Amino acid sequence: MCRCIDEYLEFAKTSLKTNTYKVYEDRLNIFKGYLLDEGIDHKRIDQISKDNIFNFVTSYKVNRGWENKTYNHYLQAINTFLQFFMDNKDGYIAENVCAKIKRPEVYKKGNTPFNNVIFRDLLDCLKDQDPYLYQFSRFIYYSCMRPDAELRLLRICDIDLYRRVILVPSENSKKKKTQYIPIDDEFLEIIMEMNLDWFNKTDYVFTTSGMPEPKPAYESYFRKRFIPLKKSLGINNGETLYSFKHTRCIHLVEDGEKLHNIIKLTRHKTLAELMDYLKDMGVILGDEIKFKSRSI
Incomplete structure (x- = not known):
C-alpha cells in the first residue's frame, strides 16, 4: 500500500x-x-x-x-x-x-461582497497606502478574474485593446477552456494608463517588483498584502480579494445591467448558474414581491 x-x-x-x-x-x-x-x-x-x-x-x-x-x-x-x-x-x-464512504455535509458560506461604505473606505485606503494592490484590486473588480489562478498569471499579450477583450488561456481558466472577458470604457482607461506597450508582450502584468516582468507574482502574494489593510479597517475574514469580483456583480445588477452582459463578464455557463451565484450574495431577481399584510 x-x-x-x-x-x-x-x-x-x-x-x-x-x-x-x-x-x-x-x-x-x-x-x-x-x-x-x-x-x-x-x-x-x-x-x-x-x-x-x-x-x-x-x-x-x-x-x-x-x-x-x-x-x-x-x-x-x-x-x-x-x-x-x-x-x-x-x-x-x-x-x-x-x-x-459517505461524505458529511459541508455548509457553504456563500460569496461575500463588500458593503458600499466599506468598499469606498477600502478603495481610499488602498489608493493611499498600497497603490499597486489598489491597481490589482481594480483589475479584479473590472475583469471579474480569479486573483491567484487567473489575474496573477495575466500576460500583456493576453490583453487585446483593439478587440477590447482579455484572453484567459485554457490552462488558467476554471472551465479549462479559452475564455474572453470584455473591456468596458472605465477599464480601458485604467489599462491605457499602465503603458503596457513599453514592456515585452510576454511579460506578466503583475509581479513582485511592481512592474511587468518575465516572472509573475507568487501565489498568495497579493493576499498577504491585503491582510494588514483588512485588519486596519476591521474587515471580517469572509471578505477577501474575491469580494471585489462579487461587489462588481452586485453593482452591475444595481445599475440595471442586462443579465446576458453580466454572464459575459462572470463567464457563467448558463443564466441559472448566474442566478445561483447572485442568490448566494442575497440578490433575488424576478418580479417585485408585494405582500398585503393586515395590521396587528
Whole structure:
C-alpha cells in the first residue's frame, strides 16, 4: 500500500501543478503515517478496506479537530489515488472502496461582497497606502478574474485593446477552456494608463517588483498584502480579494445591467448558474414581491 502511494505521487508530480501536488503529497503521506502507526502498512492495495479508510478519517477528525470540509478533502485525496490504479493499472484493485464512504455535509458560506461604505473606505485606503494592490484590486473588480489562478498569471499579450477583450488561456481558466472577458470604457482607461506597450508582450502584468516582468507574482502574494489593510479597517475574514469580483456583480445588477452582459463578464455557463451565484450574495431577481399584510 505504501509503495503504491509513493508510485502515485511520482506520477502526480509530473501531471499536477506544484501547489496542487503538495496538497496531495501532504494528505497521502499523513494517511501513510496512519497505516504505519496502526501496523497495517504491509497490506496490499487490494486488501485496504473501507473500514481502514473510514477509521483513519474519523479518528483524525476527532483527534485533530477536522471540520467536515477537511474530512472530505482527505477522502477525496485517497479516492483519487485509488482511482488512479483502477483506471491505469491491471491487477491492482477491482473496486475503489473509498468511493463508497459517505461524505458529511459541508455548509457553504456563500460569496461575500463588500458593503458600499466599506468598499469606498477600502478603495481610499488602498489608493493611499498600497497603490499597486489598489491597481490589482481594480483589475479584479473590472475583469471579474480569479486573483491567484487567473489575474496573477495575466500576460500583456493576453490583453487585446483593439478587440477590447482579455484572453484567459485554457490552462488558467476554471472551465479549462479559452475564455474572453470584455473591456468596458472605465477599464480601458485604467489599462491605457499602465503603458503596457513599453514592456515585452510576454511579460506578466503583475509581479513582485511592481512592474511587468518575465516572472509573475507568487501565489498568495497579493493576499498577504491585503491582510494588514483588512485588519486596519476591521474587515471580517469572509471578505477577501474575491469580494471585489462579487461587489462588481452586485453593482452591475444595481445599475440595471442586462443579465446576458453580466454572464459575459462572470463567464457563467448558463443564466441559472448566474442566478445561483447572485442568490448566494442575497440578490433575488424576478418580479417585485408585494405582500398585503393586515395590521396587528
